[in-house]
Amino acid sequence: MQKNTLNRATRKDVAREAGTSVAVVSYVVNNGPRPVAEATRLRVLEAVKKTGYRPNSVARALASGTSKTYGLVVPNIANAFIASFAHALQQEALSNGMVMLLGDAGDCRKRELELINNLLSQQVDGLFYNSVDRHPYIDVIQASGTPLVMLDRVNPDLKVNILRVDEYEAAHQVTSHLLSHGYQEVGIICGPLERLNTQDRLAGWRQALVDFGVKERPEWIFPTAYSREGGYEAGQRMLAGDALPRALFATNETQAIGCIRALAEHNITVPGQLALVCFNGTEQSAFHVPSLTTVRQPVREMAKRAIEMLTAPEGEAQLSEFAHQLEIGESCGCSFTERRAAGQNDYKK
Structure with missing residues (x-):
């Protein structure tokens, strides 16, 4: 045919x-x-x-030296935070007369490399890249001469533009808020242990425990995927243990939502019987029942800065680190009166 x-x-x-x-x-x-x-x-x-x-866009790119397109490679677009950041990047790119091509790796390193090579072959004018794990294919991109901004923590020795928040400090702050309620039995649902961002968030949680004199319980550390399914599965493992923690830090919003579902199936209330906070909240956090106490990243400002970094004249690699924002919800145990008295703006770093 x-x-x-x-x-x-x-x-x-x-x-x-x-x-x-x-x-x-x-x-x-x-x-x-x-x-x-x-x-x-x-x-x-x-x-x-x-x-x-x-x-023919490829032929025009070869002739003009620009394709008017950027590429974005992410681990999994089903992650609510990644989706919100991708949306902000796309809107900022459109405002600059560019089109964003999305590459969703589905948490697969092999697919991630295929996406990178495909986008490079389409002569994209730059790449935004959040890798599946701690071994990103930076060398492949740098060999092509394509401008790059990493959207995650990587080794500074790689001499690459990096856009990030301090995930260690964010995890430390939101866990510290949780512990300020006086909880002594505190667990964590984290991501896969080999991931750098998991290690940062886990370290921030641990430091908060040390600061408040709370003993770490290894049996209450639940590594899982950064997804609702992962949170649900971790919640089931937690429920199958000998005892439940009184409070919990979930290292992303979707894990928190999945865990709350598992708890609800066993008639365990949040925050009544188990208080909870999470990382990387989105607008969804405020509309969840209960509303989630979470750390949020300023995705619009970060998207704008990412475009600026990608289009800057060639020179030394840039590191741009953004302050996070702690937003108080109901899930940690704060009452409505306390939350209103505190005010959201008081928790900006």
Whole structure:
């Protein structure tokens, strides 16, 4: 069966229909570099419409040196925080006349590499990259000469642009708020232990325990996937143990929601019987029942900065670190009166 691409209209077809040269068609389509008489321009545009011609973006990128596209590679777009950040990046890119191409690795390193190579082959003007694990394919991107901004913590010796929040400090702050209620039996649902961001969040949780003189209980550390399913599964493991912690730090919002579902199936209330806080909250945190006490990242400001870093003149690699914001909900045990008295703005770092 013949592919439709073989019948795709070309500039020669447009030129033939308009009764002009291929060069003139190129001037009209690219809005230059040479002027074209208005009557001729209208005739070419009519021919474009009639033939159904669409410019070859890859060929145009090779000719002009720009594809007007960015690539974004993320571990899993099902993660609510990643989705919110991807949305903010896309909106910022559109505001700058660019299109964002999304690559969702589905938590698979092999697929991640395939996506990177595919985006590079499409001559994207830059890549935003959040790797599945702590071994990102930075060398592949740097070898291509494509501008890059990493959206996660990586080794500074790699000489790459990095955009991040201090996840250790964010985890420490939200856990400290939880412990300020006086809880002594505190667990954690974290991500896979080999992930750098898991290690940062786990270290922040541990330091808060030390600061408040609370004993760490290894049996209350539950590594799992950064997903609702992961949180639910961790909650089931926790419920199957000999005893429940009185308070819990979930290292992302979706884990918290999955865990709360597991607790609800056993009629365990939050925060009544188990208080909970989480990391990387989104707008969904405020609408969950109970509303979640969480650390949020300023995704709009971060997206704007990421674009600026990608388009900056070549030079030394930049590190841009953003302050997080602690938002008080009901899940930690704060009453409505206390939350209103505290005010959300009081918890900006």
